Amino acid sequence: MAHKTLIGLTMSISTGVALAQLDPATLRALENRQPDNRTVLGGGNELLSAGAEAIRYGRYDDGIRLTLMGLERPGNSDHIRAAALSNLCAAHAGKNEPDQAISYCGESIDINERNWRAWSNRSYAYWLKGMYQEAAADLDTATAMNPDARQVAQIRGMLNEAGLRPNVIMEDHQ
Amino acid sequence: MFGHPTRGDERMLLRLDPNGDVHSARGSSIDGGEWRLLSGWAVRRNAATFSDFTTGREFSADLGYSTLGGRWNDALRSGGWWCLAIEAADGPGTRVGSRDPEYWLPPLIPEVMATPWYPRQAIRAAKEGNAVACFTVDAEGTISAAALIELSDEIFRNPTLSALQRSSYVGWNDAVPARPGCRSFSFELESIFR
Numbered sequence: 232m233a234h235k236t237l238i239g240l241t242m243s244i245s246t247g248v249a250l251a252q253l254d255p256a257t258l259r260a261l262e263n264r265q266p267d268n269r270t271v272l273g274g275g276n277e278l279l280s281a282g283a284e285a286i287r288y289g290r291y292d293d294g295i296r297l298t299l300m301g302l303e304r305p306g307n308s309d310h311i312r313a314a315a316l317s318n319l320c321a322a323h324a325g326k327n328e329p330d331q332a333i334s335y336c337g338e339s340i341d342i343n344e345r346n347w348r349a350w351s352n353r354s355y356a357y358w359l360k361g362m363y364q365e366a367a368a369d370l371d372t373a374t375a376m377n378p379d380a381r382q383v384a385q386i387r388g389m390l391n392e393a394g395l396r397p398n399v400i401m402e403d404h405q
Numbered sequence: 406m407f408g409h410p411t412r413g414d415e416r417m418l419l420r421l422d423p424n425g426d427v428h429s430a431r432g433s434s435i436d437g438g439e440w441r442l443l444s445g446w447a448v449r450r451n452a453a454t455f456s457d458f459t460t461g462r463e464f465s466a467d468l469g470y471s472t473l474g475g476r477w478n479d480a481l482r483s484g485g486w487w488c489l490a491i492e493a494a495d496g497p498g499t500r501v502g503s504r505d506p507e508y509w510l511p512p513l514i515p516e517v518m519a520t521p522w523y524p525r526q527a528i529r530a531a532k533e534g535n536a537v538a539c540f541t542v543d544a545e546g547t548i549s550a551a552a553l554i555e556l557s558d559e560i561f562r563n564p565t566l567s568a569l570q571r572s573s574y575v576g577w578n579d580a581v582p583a584r585p586g587c588r589s590f591s592f593e594l595e596s597i598f599r
Contacts, residue, residue: 363598388529391528391530392525394598395531395597398593399520399521400590400593401588401590403587404407405406405413405586
C-alpha cells in the first residue's frame with residue numbers, strides 16, 4: 232500500500248464519464264466484449280479508464296490487462312496513449328517491476344514529454360533499482376513541471392534518504 | 406565565552422557590582438589574574454547589557470534564562486556566553502577569593518561526547534542546521550540545566566538535548582561545585598552520489 236501512494240496516475244483519459252470502481256462481473260463483461268460492439272461507451276477509452284481505476288485501487292494486474300486492451304483499440308490519440316503508457320509504468324512500479332515500468336514510462340515520455348507523472352513514475356522506478364542519479368534527474372524534470380505534487384515530494388524524500396550522508400560536528404566551548 | 410574563531414579559551418570570571426560596575430578576571434597565566442573594570446551594566450526590558458572596551462565587545466544577557474548568559478558582538482563577529490554564580494566575594498584589584506581565577510573554572514574535558522541522531526525527517530527534507538547549548542557541569546562531570554541559546558530549526562532540539570543527557574565530562578575536585586559550559590552542534594548533509 233505504501234508503494235501505491237508514490238505512483239501517479241493519469242485518470243482523465245476518458246472523454247466520457249469516468250467509471251467508478253468496477254466489480255469483477257463488469258470487468259469480465261468489458262474484457263469479453265467484441266471489438267465492434269456498438270453499445271460500448273466510447274471507443275476503447277472505457278477500458279483505459281477502468282484500467283486506471285483498477286491501478287488506483289492497487290489491482291495492478293487487472294489494471295495492466297485492461298490498459299493493454301484499451302491500447303489495442305484503434306482511435307486513441309497520442310495524448311491518451313501517452314497517459315495510458317504512463318499508467319502502465321505506474322502499475323509495474325507498484326508491482327515492484329521497475330524494468331517494465333521504466334520501459335513504459337520511456338514510451339510515454341517519447342510521445343508526450345510534458346506529462347510530469349511519467350517522469351515522476353520513472354523516477355520511482357529508477358529508485359527501486361537503486362539508480363539514484365537517474366532517479367534524481369527524472370525527478371528534477373517532474374519538479375520543474377509540478378513542484379507541488381505530493382508524489383514528487385515523497386520521492387524526493389526517499390532519494391534524500393538514499394543519497395545524503397548525515398554528519399554532526401560538535402565543538403566544546405570553554 | 407565562545408564564538409571568536411581565534412581567541413580560543415576565553416574562560417573568565419565576571420562580577421556585577423551593586424553600584425553598576427562590571428569587572429572581569431582571567432587566569433594569571435592569561436591576564437594576570439586580577440579584576441579588570443569593564444563598563445557599567447544596565448537592564449532594559451528583559452536584557453542586561455555591558456561592554457568590554459578592550460575587546461570592543463558588547464554583551465547582552467537574556468534575563469529569561471535560569472542563569473546569566475546571552476550574546477556578544479563586536480564590529481565583525483558575534484558569539485555567546487554563559488555563566489554560573491559562585492560564592493567568592495572579593496574586591497576589585499585583588500585576586501578572586503585569594504585564588505587564581507583559573508581555579509574557579511577547571512577546564513572541561515569531555516569524558517563521553519554523545520553524538521545527536523540526525524532526524525530522518527530532516528534528511529528527507531535535506532535540512533541542515535545548527536544548535537548551541539549551554540549548561541552546568543558539576544564536579545562529577547554531570548551535565549544539567551541545559552538551555553538551547555541557538556537553534557536554527559526545532560527539528561534539531563530533541564536530538565541536541567538528548568545527546569547532552571548522554572554526555573559527561575571528567576570530574577574535578579569538589580571545592581569547585583560546578584561551572585558553566587557550552588557546546589555547539591552543526592548538522593550537515595553530504596551528497597553521496599552527486
